[in-house]
Amino acid sequence: MSTTATTETPVTFSREIANLLHAAGGNPVSSCMQCGTCSGTCPVGDFMDVRPQRLIRMIDAGMKDQVMATRSFWYCASCYQCTVRCPRGIDIAELMYGLKRFTIWRSKYPEDLIGPTFSETFVKNIVRTGRSYEPVLATSYFFTLGLKEMLQEATGATMLMLKGRLPVLPARIKRLENFKRMIKRIIPIGD
Amino acid sequence: MKKFAYYPGCSLEKMAQSYHLSAVETARVLGIELEEIDDWNCCGATAYFHVDELLAHTLCARNLAMAESTGLDLVAPCSGCYKNMHACNKHLQHDHELAEHINFALEEDNLHFKGNIKVHHLIQVFAQDIPAVKAKVTNPLKGLKVAPYYGCQILRPRKYEGENVEEVSYFEDLMNALGATAVDFRLKLRCCGAALIITNRQAALSMVRNLLQNALDSGAEVIATACPLCQVNLECYQDQVNSEFGTKFNAPIFYFTQLMGLAMGIAPKRLGVGTEFVAPPPAMVAACGKARTAAG
Amino acid sequence: MSAQKQLLIIDDDPDFVDGIKAILVKANYKVDVAYNPKDGWAALENKNYDLLLLDVMMGRGAEGIMVARKLGKDAKLRNLPVLIITSIREQMAFLFPGEAVHPHFVTVDELVEKPVEPKLLLDKIATLIKTAEAKTGQVADAKKR
Numbered sequence: 001m002s003t004t005a006t007t008e009t010p011v012t013f014s015r016e017i018a019n020l021l022h023a024a025g026g027n028p029v030s031s032c033m034q035c036g037t038c039s040g041t042c043p044v045g046d047f048m049d050v051r052p053q054r055l056i057r058m059i060d061a062g063m064k065d066q067v068m069a070t071r072s073f074w075y076c077a078s079c080y081q082c083t084v085r086c087p088r089g090i091d092i093a094e095l096m097y098g099l100k101r102f103t104i105w106r107s108k109y110p111e112d113l114i115g116p117t118f119s120e121t122f123v124k125n126i127v128r129t130g131r132s133y134e135p136v137l138a139t140s141y142f143f144t145l146g147l148k149e150m151l152q153e154a155t156g157a158t159m160l161m162l163k164g165r166l167p168v169l170p171a172r173i174k175r176l177e178n179f180k181r182m183i184k185r186i187i188p189i190g191d
Numbered sequence: 192m193k194k195f196a197y198y199p200g201c202s203l204e205k206m207a208q209s210y211h212l213s214a215v216e217t218a219r220v221l222g223i224e225l226e227e228i229d230d231w232n233c234c235g236a237t238a239y240f241h242v243d244e245l246l247a248h249t250l251c252a253r254n255l256a257m258a259e260s261t262g263l264d265l266v267a268p269c270s271g272c273y274k275n276m277h278a279c280n281k282h283l284q285h286d287h288e289l290a291e292h293i294n295f296a297l298e299e300d301n302l303h304f305k306g307n308i309k310v311h312h313l314i315q316v317f318a319q320d321i322p323a324v325k326a327k328v329t330n331p332l333k334g335l336k337v338a339p340y341y342g343c344q345i346l347r348p349r350k351y352e353g354e355n356v357e358e359v360s361y362f363e364d365l366m367n368a369l370g371a372t373a374v375d376f377r378l379k380l381r382c383c384g385a386a387l388i389i390t391n392r393q394a395a396l397s398m399v400r401n402l403l404q405n406a407l408d409s410g411a412e413v414i415a416t417a418c419p420l421c422q423v424n425l426e427c428y429q430d431q432v433n434s435e436f437g438t439k440f441n442a443p444i445f446y447f448t449q450l451m452g453l454a455m456g457i458a459p460k461r462l463g464v465g466t467e468f469v470a471p472p473p474a475m476v477a478a479c480g481k482a483r484t485a486a487g
Numbered sequence: 488m489s490a491q492k493q494l495l496i497i498d499d500d501p502d503f504v505d506g507i508k509a510i511l512v513k514a515n516y517k518v519d520v521a522y523n524p525k526d527g528w529a530a531l532e533n534k535n536y537d538l539l540l541l542d543v544m545m546g547r548g549a550e551g552i553m554v555a556r557k558l559g560k561d562a563k564l565r566n567l568p569v570l571i572i573t574s575i576r577e578q579m580a581f582l583f584p585g586e587a588v589h590p591h592f593v594t595v596d597e598l599v600e601k602p603v604e605p606k607l608l609l610d611k612i613a614t615l616i617k618t619a620e621a622k623t624g625q626v627a628d629a630k631k632r
Binding site: 079 | 201204205206207208230231232233235236237238239240241242243244245246249250253292293295296297298299300301343344347348349356357380381382384385386387389390391393394395397398466
């Protein structure tokens with residue numbers, strides 16, 4: 001692998017993804033031997049349009065548009081079963097995180113997915129208060145649900161309320177101003 | 192006396208209050224002091240890594256730095272919080288450039304993280320000394336068949352630290368120490384679906400169904416969890432699982448600390464027993480009665 | 488103009504790099520590219536550049552800021568002119584809608600947002616290099632005296 005700046009182009013998609021994980025120290029997907037352990041072990045595999053093993057091969061084959069159009073990494077529950085079992089030491093769960101970041105930064109994901117909106121709402125909420133707040137999360141995706149799911153959701157929330165298990169007011173941390181300035185040193189946006 | 196910096200996490204504030212109550216009560220009986228970190232913030236859950244990993248590490252680092260300033264190791268009862276904090280701790284200890292940058296941000300809150308602490312999950316702390324737990328059992332949970340549900344993030348992804356993350360038995364040992372019987376729960380390390388219950392409902396419901404079915408098939412009367420997300424997914428979505436798959440699940444799901452507390456004779460109310468949707472099984476009801484009498 | 492000026496681009500987006508590199512090469516610059524901060528830093532240490540074009544959102548997050556901060560602390564590289572080219576506002580729009588980019592805690596000479604207008608970019612690069620040369624010239628003069 002090259003470690004110095006290059007005057008050569010183009011850059012493969014596989015390299016682009018490796019760069020995404022580079023700093024985190026993940027093994028490159030190119031070391032995959034296509035054994036299929038990840039796909040076989042994934043508890044969500046049946047629901048993915050493309051299972052991890054194939055997704056990795058697609059990345060290696062440079063199928064950028066096709067990879068970005070899949071939903072499979074938004075189905076990853078971050079259970080790390082694939083990561084701990086991969087004989088090549090590829091941190092597949094981190095790869096899935098990387099792909100999520102990659103598509104969120106470019107706003108390129110299938111529109112009907114709840115995952116990206118959910119993540120964005122979650123982060124927005126914490127940046128403002130320092131804590132997460134379940135009821136706000138509920139409303140963020142509520143209107144993306146079908147009628148049946150919406151009713152189920154409302155029933156579930158009511159049950160939690162009745163049992164005193166949902167907070168009425170959002171919590172916030174005490175040193176919130178410091179906290180917000182801290183975030184601005186990591187994401188340089190705002191005054 | 193053992194003392195830890197306690198990081199409850201957002202879920203334990205309200206949704207999983209029974210976990211918080213029972214954690215504090217059982218720790219007290221065991222002579223373990225849990226000192227809540229002042230002004231802790233959200234660990235970022237999984238959503239942060241989807242958006243910005245540097246920000247995710249910064250959030251965890253703030254908590255780590257506050258814990259470190261008290262000179263105590265950090266303990267988290269939520270598996271999600273635990274995994275994030277544990278992983279962040281490792282990253283910052285090994286990646287000095289990352290640590291330098293995160294500390295630059297922490298300056299804004301007058302904090303600095305040196306990387307001198309350990310991060311534990313609550314169940315690891317309790318399971319470390321099984322004889323000590325056994326010694327405090329006054330109300331053994333005789334005849335109660337428990338499925339010990341580890342879930343994912345207590346164990347994974349720590350294989351690079353030389354830990355066996357595939358074959359574990361401390362949860363079973365802990366339950367057996369209470370006088371209960373841990374059943375052979377084959378899917379004990381399988382994922383509950385976590386946040387997919389919101390983002391990809393169908394997938395998560397099917398994962399919950401598999402877990403419930405396997406636990407019941409193993410003869411369990413109750414499933415013990417060590418994570419608020421697992422508890423909520425397994426318990427609160429049973430109705431939806433039933434309507435989706437035509438099943439008739441009505442399985443009680445309790446925190447391992449609630450079972451420990453009962454076995455130690457702590458009044459059920461102080462363990463948050465009563466806020467669950469599915470009533471406890473007969474063997475547990477009997478134990479509750481005895482604990483109530485014992486506690487007066 | 489004296490010798491050909493040597494530029495380094497650190498940016499993770501190959502499509503953007505392709506476009507901008509073509510513009511710079513046409514304007515008679517020699518251009519090196521690093522597609523991640525680690526390779527970028529290695530290049531900076533191995534070769535003398537006249538200017539750095541630096542992206543912000545790379546890898547785990549705003550790693551461009553880490554590079555800029557590190558440059559500011561490096562005795563040898565501190566005076567290298569840095570031009571930040573970013574679309575961070577768009578990338579993080581959901582989080583801080585409508586707010587400006589503010590790299591004011593790092594020493595950055597200029598900041599432009601993607602997409603960049605070629606003429607503006609070339610003007611800024613030329614000005615930055617000239618200013619930097621004037622500065623080193625002054626230092627050299629002072630040393631001579």
